[in-house]
Amino acid sequence: MPRVTRSPRNSVKDRPSGWLLLLRRQRRLLRPAGWIACASGVVLLVMIVVHAAGSHGGPGGSLTTMRERLGAIAAASGLRVTDIVIEGRANTPEPILRAAIGVSKGDPILGFSLEDTRAHIEMIPWVEHATVERRLPGTLVVNLQERRPFAIWQNQGKFVLVDRAGQVVANQDVAQFRHLPLIVGLGAPAAAAALLDALQDRPALEEKVSASVRVGERRWNLRMRNGTDVLLPEGHEVVALDRLIQLQQDHAVLDRPLAAIDLRLPDRLVFRPKTDAKDSAVVPPVPPGSNAPGAPVLAKKPT
Numbered sequence: 259m260p261r262v263t264r265s266p267r268n269s270v271k272d273r274p275s276g277w278l279l280l281l282r283r284q285r286r287l288l289r290p291a292g293w294i295a296c297a298s299g300v301v302l303l304v305m306i307v308v309h310a311a312g313s314h315g316g317p318g319g320s321l322t323t324m325r326e327r328l329g330a331i332a333a334a335s336g337l338r339v340t341d342i343v344i345e346g347r348a349n350t351p352e353p354i355l356r357a358a359i360g361v362s363k364g365d366p367i368l369g370f371s372l373e374d375t376r377a378h379i380e381m382i383p384w385v386e387h388a389t390v391e392r393r394l395p396g397t398l399v400v401n402l403q404e405r406r407p408f409a410i411w412q413n414q415g416k417f418v419l420v421d422r423a424g425q426v427v428a429n430q431d432v433a434q435f436r437h438l439p440l441i442v443g444l445g446a447p448a449a450a451a452a453l454l455d456a457l458q459d460r461p462a463l464e465e466k467v468s469a470s471v472r473v474g475e476r477r478w479n480l481r482m483r484n485g486t487d488v489l490l491p492e493g494h495e496v497v498a499l500d501r502l503i504q505l506q507q508d509h510a511v512l513d514r515p516l517a518a519i520d521l522r523l524p525d526r527l528v529f530r531p532k533t534d535a536k537d538s539a540v541v542p543p544v545p546p547g548s549n550a551p552g553a554p555v556l557a558k559k560p561t
Contacts, residue, residue: 337366337367337368337394337395337396338363338364338365338366338367338396339361339362339364339365339366339367339396339397339398340363340395340396340397341363341396341397341398342359342362342363342397343397343398343400344400344402345399345400345401346401346402346403346404347402347404348404349404349407349427349428350384350385350402350404351384354382355379355382355400355402358379358381359375359378359390359398359400360375361398367392367394367395367396367398368392372390372391372392375390375400376388376389379400379402383405383425383426383427383428384404384427384428385402385403385404386403386404386421387402388400388401388402388403389401405421405425406421406422407419407420407421407435407438408420408421408438408450408451408454409438409440409447409450410432410435410436410438410439410440411426411441411446411447412440412441412469413442413443413444417429417432419432419435420441420450422451423451424447424449424450426447439457439467439469439470440468440469440470441454441469441470441472442470442471442481443472443473443475444472444475445472445475446470446471446472449472449475450470450472452495453470453478453495454470456496456499457470457499460500460503462503463499463503463506466482466483466484466512467480467481467482468482468483469481471487476492477490477491478490482512484512484513485517485532486512486516486517486518487517487518487519488519488521489519489520489521490522491521491522492522494524497524498522501521502519502521505519505527515531515532516529516530516531517530517531517532517533
């Protein structure tokens, strides 16, 4: 009978290889890592499909429905809105902004279009530009760039706030901005920036101005606080303002009982006295044939 030779149990041949030992040691770490990688891939795929739906699908379209379904699936796995962060809001009414966002805590974080949300927010008059961002797993960040109120515009008896570009910002709570300059008349918002900047550079004159009135959508009258109207030439407002400052320094024309000072002609001045002025002797005579128009009746700023 042949003799069988057995190797010792602790023989080197019974030991597993180094790679097998490493695999056994890392098995517990590899399993969670694999699950994480798989979940990340699913989330990435969902985001790609949702983005495509937001880019190409119209309201009520099949891609929008797909986005909503995928959002619901993601929400079932815990991807829901847990926090809404709003940055840059100063004057935009918060209830109106929340309604424009259209997302609440608990909603699926992937179940809506960022582009549609941004477009709705930018329809608010106070908002000039907005960005909307998802920060997974559950934060929605809305950043606003608001319009800056530049002047109060009085038109047809109503007061609204306008920005520097002439865009209407708001027609409520105007009294909170009563320190802003008052502009009046059709076309005033779009043309006011240059004149108001020139007045701001001349504070001694600016403080005497009650309102800037747009005439015929082409030129300006200044209504002074003492009731005098200063008629400015079309396209040469800055030169006329400097001329008015010089007249005030030399002759105190803004302290006289004048109804109007006409600066539209570069080679002469036209003064019109107030009809109820008691001391008309101090008023320079009005050249024959001149016809300085009367001032519009202005309401007071909202208080």
